[in-house]
Amino acid sequence: xxxxxxAIEKVDSEEKMAGKAKYINDISYNDMLFAMTLRAxxxxxxxxxxxxxxxxxxxxIVDYNDIPGKNFVKIIYEDMPIFAKKEINYYGExxxxxxxxxxxxxxDIINNIHVTYKVQTPSYELKNSVIYYEFEKGKAxxxxxxxxxxxxxxxxxxxxxxxxxxxxxxxxxxxPDKITIIGSMQCPYYIKNAVMQAxxxxxxxxxxxxxxxxxxxxxxxxxxxxxxxxxxxxxLKIKKPIKLIYxxxxxxxFTTKRHxxxxxxxxxxxxxxxxxxxxxxxxxxxGAYIGLSGVVLQRAMIASSGVYTIDNIExxxxxxxxxxxxxxxxxxxxxxxxxxxxxxxxxxxxxxxKLDPFTLRNKYLAKQGDITSTGGKFxxxxxxxxxxxxxxxxxxxxxxxxxxxxxxxxxxIGMSWFLHGCGFTGSGEQKHIKAxxxxxxxxxxxxxxxxxxxxxGQGIQTTLRKIVANILQIPVKKVIYNNPDTDLVPDSGPTxxxxxxxxxxxxVAQAAKLLKEQWIDGKEITIAKRYxxxxxxxxxxxxxxxxxxxxxxxxxxxxxxxxNPITYQVELIGIWEVYDVGKAIDERIVLGQxxxxxxxxxxxxxxxxMKNVNGRIQQKNITDYIIPTSCDSVNIETVFIDNPYLxxxxxxxxxxxxxxxxxxxxxxxxxENAINRRVTKIPVTPEYIMELIDYGEN
Amino acid sequence: MAKIKxxxxxxxxxxxxxxxxxxxxxxxxxxxxxxxxxxxxxxxCGACAVLINEVIIxxxxxxxxxxxxxxxxxxxxxxxxxxxxVIRKAFEDEGAVQCGFCTPGMIIASESLLxxxxxxxxxxxxxxxSGNLCRCTGYxxxxxxxxxxxxxxxxxx
Numbered sequence: 001x002x003x004x005x006x007a008i009e010k011v012d013s014e015e016k017m018a019g020k021a022k023y024i025n026d027i028s029y030n031d032m033l034f035a036m037t038l039r040a041x042x043x044x045x046x047x048x049x050x051x052x053x054x055x056x057x058x059x060x061i062v063d064y065n066d067i068p069g070k071n072f073v074k075i076i077y078e079d080m081p082i083f084a085k086k087e088i089n090y091y092g093e094x095x096x097x098x099x100x101x102x103x104x105x106x107x108d109i110i111n112n113i114h115v116t117y118k119v120q121t122p123s124y125e126l127k128n129s130v131i132y133y134e135f136e137k138g139k140a141x142x143x144x145x146x147x148x149x150x151x152x153x154x155x156x157x158x159x160x161x162x163x164x165x166x167x168x169x170x171x172x173x174x175x176p177d178k179i180t181i182i183g184s185m186q187c188p189y190y191i192k193n194a195v196m197q198a199x200x201x202x203x204x205x206x207x208x209x210x211x212x213x214x215x216x217x218x219x220x221x222x223x224x225x226x227x228x229x230x231x232x233x234x235x236l237k238i239k240k241p242i243k244l245i246y247x248x249x250x251x252x253x254f255t256t257k258r259h260x261x262x263x264x265x266x267x268x269x270x271x272x273x274x275x276x277x278x279x280x281x282x283x284x285x286x287g288a289y290i291g292l293s294g295v296v297l298q299r300a301m302i303a304s305s306g307v308y309t310i311d312n313i314e315x316x317x318x319x320x321x322x323x324x325x326x327x328x329x330x331x332x333x334x335x336x337x338x339x340x341x342x343x344x345x346x347x348x349x350x351x352x353x354k355l356d357p358f359t360l361r362n363k364y365l366a367k368q369g370d371i372t373s374t375g376g377k378f379x380x381x382x383x384x385x386x387x388x389x390x391x392x393x394x395x396x397x398x399x400x401x402x403x404x405x406x407x408x409x410x411x412x413i414g415m416s417w418f419l420h421g422c423g424f425t426g427s428g429e430q431k432h433i434k435a436x437x438x439x440x441x442x443x444x445x446x447x448x449x450x451x452x453x454x455x456x457g458q459g460i461q462t463t464l465r466k467i468v469a470n471i472l473q474i475p476v477k478k479v480i481y482n483n484p485d486t487d488l489v490p491d492s493g494p495t496x497x498x499x500x501x502x503x504x505x506x507x508v509a510q511a512a513k514l515l516k517e518q519w520i521d522g523k524e525i526t527i528a529k530r531y532x533x534x535x536x537x538x539x540x541x542x543x544x545x546x547x548x549x550x551x552x553x554x555x556x557x558x559x560x561x562x563x564n565p566i567t568y569q570v571e572l573i574g575i576w577e578v579y580d581v582g583k584a585i586d587e588r589i590v591l592g593q594x595x596x597x598x599x600x601x602x603x604x605x606x607x608x609x610m611k612n613v614n615g616r617i618q619q620k621n622i623t624d625y626i627i628p629t630s631c632d633s634v635n636i637e638t639v640f641i642d643n644p645y646l647x648x649x650x651x652x653x654x655x656x657x658x659x660x661x662x663x664x665x666x667x668x669x670x671x672e673n674a675i676n677r678r679v680t681k682i683p684v685t686p687e688y689i690m691e692l693i694d695y696g697e698n
Numbered sequence: 699m700a701k702i703k704x705x706x707x708x709x710x711x712x713x714x715x716x717x718x719x720x721x722x723x724x725x726x727x728x729x730x731x732x733x734x735x736x737x738x739x740x741x742x743c744g745a746c747a748v749l750i751n752e753v754i755i756x757x758x759x760x761x762x763x764x765x766x767x768x769x770x771x772x773x774x775x776x777x778x779x780x781x782x783x784v785i786r787k788a789f790e791d792e793g794a795v796q797c798g799f800c801t802p803g804m805i806i807a808s809e810s811l812l813x814x815x816x817x818x819x820x821x822x823x824x825x826x827x828s829g830n831l832c833r834c835t836g837y838x839x840x841x842x843x844x845x846x847x848x849x850x851x852x853x854x855x
Contacts, residue, residue, distance in 0.1 A: 014786070016798025162833075163831075457796035621740060630823075631828045636836065
C-alpha cells in the first residue's frame with residue numbers, strides 16, 4: 001500500500017448492502033418500552049395547567065420534575081431546557097415524554113393530554129440580539145467614512161434541512177449505577193457530558209455508544225444531546241430499556257436546521273476602481289435557543305472576504321433569538337451563507353463597475369503569505385491558480401460564459417471560488433476539546449484504534465484504519481475500529497468541523513509512528529497522543545484576531561444550467577469541481593464526499609425551500625421539502641490536486657464541509673448568467689426567477 | 699383480521715392478521731427483517747423498498763391485505779442470489795455506499811430495473827433509481843454501479 005490515495009474496499013459496505021448493519025431502530029431489548037414526545041402547541045406562552053387522561057398501568061409520564069440535575073441541555077449556553085417547565089419559547093418545544101409498551105396507546109395518551117396556556121406575543125422578527133461580535137482588519141472604518149463611492153448589496157439565505165435518510169433516534173438502558181445511551185450520533189462525548197449534567201452523575205454513571213449512523217451532516221451534532229437527556233431521565237425513572245425514534249415529520253418539524261441569514265455587504269471603491277475596503281454585516285436567526293449559533297456566526301464572519309485578500313475589512317454580526325425551532329450545526333457551519341454572499345458580491349461589484357468579473361476576482365485572489373480577514377496568515381502554498389485553470393479547461397468555462405452572456409438562450413454558467421478553515425474555529429481544539437487518541441497493540445498483533453470519532457457515512461472506518469495500516473505496514477484487516485463507546489475510548493472530540501482526518505487522523509498517525517518504534521511482537525502496548533496546537537498558531541478569542549484555523553482547504557466549482565423559458569425551472573447540465581484537500585486518504589471515499597457535497601450545495605442554492613410561517617415550519621415531509629433525486633443529478637467531473645499540509649496525516653486536510661460550500665454560489669451565478677438578472681437570495685426558485693425577469697436588475 | 703397467504707423470501711407464509719397493518723412493520727417486527735428501513739413512512743424515500751412479484755414497491759405504504767398470494771422478496775432474501783453478488787461488487791467498486799441507510803432499497807431498485815431492462819441507458823438508470831432518495835452520494839456513483847452491474851451480469855438478467 002504505497003500510495004495512500006489509492007482506493008481500497010470500504011470496510012463497512014458489505015454489511016450495509018446486505019441489510020445486516022444495525023442502525024438504532026434495528027436494535028431491540030427484552031422489556032423494551034417506547035417513548036413519544038408531547039410538544040407545545042403555542043410559540044410563546046406560559047403553561048398554566050396540564051390535565052392528564054387516566055394513565056393505564058405500565059405507562060409513565062416523564063417531565064421536568066424527574067430531572068435530578070440541571071434542566072438544561074449542556075451545549076455552550078445553559079438556555080435550552082430538557083423539558084419545558086413553565087415557559088414555552090417555540091411551537092413544538094418538548095414538554096414531556098409518554099413511555100410505555102404500545103405505541104398506539106402512547107399516541108392515544110398524548111392526544112388526550114390537555115395543556116392550558118397563557119398565550120404571550122411571540123417574536124418572529126430578527127430584533128432580539130443575543131450575541132454580537134465585530135472585528136476590523138486594517139482601517140476599514142476610516143476608509144468608509146471618507147469613501148467617494150460605495151457599492152452596497154443585501155443578500156439572504158433560507159433554511160436548509162439535513163434530510164439524513166435515517167431519522168433521529170436513541171435507546172436508553174438501565175443498570176443500577178449506570179445509564180447507557182445508544183444511538184445515531186456524531187458526538188458521543190457531547191452526549192455523555194450533557195447526560196451527566198442532567199442526571200447529576202459522575203463520569204462512571206453515563207455510557208454512550210454509537211450505533212451505525214444513517215447520515216448526519218451536522219444534524220446529529222448537538223441535537224441528540226437533547227433527546228439523550230430526555231431518555232436518560234426516563235430510564236432512570238422507569239428502570240427499563242426505552243427507545244425513542246422520530247418519524248420523518250417530527251424530525252423535519254422539530255430538529256435543528258441551517259440558520260437562515262441576512263447579509264449586508266458594502267465595498268468602498270477608489271478612483272482606479274479598486275476595492276479599498278469591505279464592510280460585512282451578518283444576521284443569523286438562531287430560533288428559540290442559542291445552541292451553537294455563536295460559533296456558527298463566527299465562522300460566517302471570518303469567511304466574509306471569501307478567497308480574496310482585502311486589506312481593509314469591517315465585520316459585524318448578530319445572533320437573533322426568535323420564537324421558532326432552534327437552528328444548529330449543518331455541514332459548512334455558517335460558511336455556506338457567507339460564501340454565497342461574497343461570491344455574488346464580487347461579481348456584482350464587477351458589473352457595477354463594468355469590469356470583467358474574472359479579472360477583478362483574480363486581482364484579489366489570496367496568495368501564500370497574505371493576511372486573513374482576522375489578521376492571521378495564509379502560511380501554506382495556495383494553488384488556486386492551477387485549480388481555476390484546470391476547472392475552466394474541464395468545463396470550457398470561458399467560451400460558454402461569453403456565449404451565454406451575449407445570447408438570450410436561457411443557458412448559463414457560473415463559477416465559485418471558496419475555501420474552508422479546517423478544524424475548530426480559533427482556540428477550540430487547544431482550549432476546549434484537547435483531543436486524546438489511543439492506539440492499542442493487542443497480544444495477537446492486531447491494533448485497535450481508540451477514538452470517539454464516528455463513521456456516519458463519510459468513511460472513517462476505512463480511512464482511519466488505512467492510515468494506521470499504512471504506517472505500521474500491516475494489512476487493513478489487522479486494524480480494529482469499533483463504533484465508539486465512551487467506556488472504552490478516550491475523548492478525541494466530536495465528529496464535526498472537517499477535523500476528523502486532519503486532527504484526529506493526524507494524532508492517530510503520530511501514535512502509529514510511535515507504536516512502530518516500540519513494536520514488540522506478542523506484547524500489549526498502548527500509545528496515547530494528545531493534541532497540541534502548533535506554536536505559530538495564535539488566536540485571541542475575545543477579539544476574534546489571529547489565526548482562525550491551522551489550515552485551509554480550497555475549492556473551485558463550475559455549474560452549467562438551462563432555465564426553462566416558460567416554467568423557469570432550472571435544469572443542471574454539468575458540474576465540474578476541483579479541490580485542494582491536501583491529500584486524499586482514499587480517492588474513492590473523498591470523491592463520494594465531493595459528489596454528494598456539491599449536489600447538497602447546489603440544491604441549497606436552487607431547490608430546497610423551507611419556510612417558517614408564524615413560528616411553524618411549513619415543509620414537514622419529503623413530499624413538501626424537495627431534495628434532489630437521481631434524475632435531478634447530472635454527471636460530475638471531479639479532480640483533486642495534491643497540496644500536502646505538513647501537519648496532516650500524509651498531508652491531508654479537511655474535505656467533508658468544503659465540498660458543499662461552492663455549490664450555491666456557482667449555481668446562482670449560472671442562473672444569473674442565464675437570465676441576465678442579479679440574484680441576491682437563495683434558493684433561486686422558479687418563482688424568484690419570474691420575479692427577477694419581470695422586475696429585476698441586470 | 700384476515701387470513702393471508704404469501705411467500706416471503708421463498709418461504710410460504712400463512713397468517714391471520716389485521717389487513718391494514720403496514721407490510722414494513724410486519725417484515726421488521728414480526729419477521730426480524732430489519733434490512734428493510736423506514737426513512738419517511740409515506741412512500742417517498744424508498745428505504746423500505748421490497749420486491750413484490752419482482753417489482754419494487756415501498757413497503758411502508760402497502761397494507762397487508764393487498765399481498766395475498768403474492769411473492770415478497772426483501773434485501774435479506776435477495777442477498778442470497780447471484781444477481782445480488784454482481785450488484786454488491788459493482789456498488790463496492792464504484793463507491794456507491796456511504797451511510798448505507800438507503801442502500802438496501804437502492805439495491806432492490808437496481809434489481810427491479812435490471813430484471814425489467816438488463817441493458818438500461820444512463821437515463822433509464824436515473825429514472826429507475828429516482829424513487830430512492832440518497833443524501834450522501836449525489837447519486838452518480840450509484841448510477842455507475844448499476845451500469846457496471848449491467849455489464850458484468852451479462853446473461854443473469
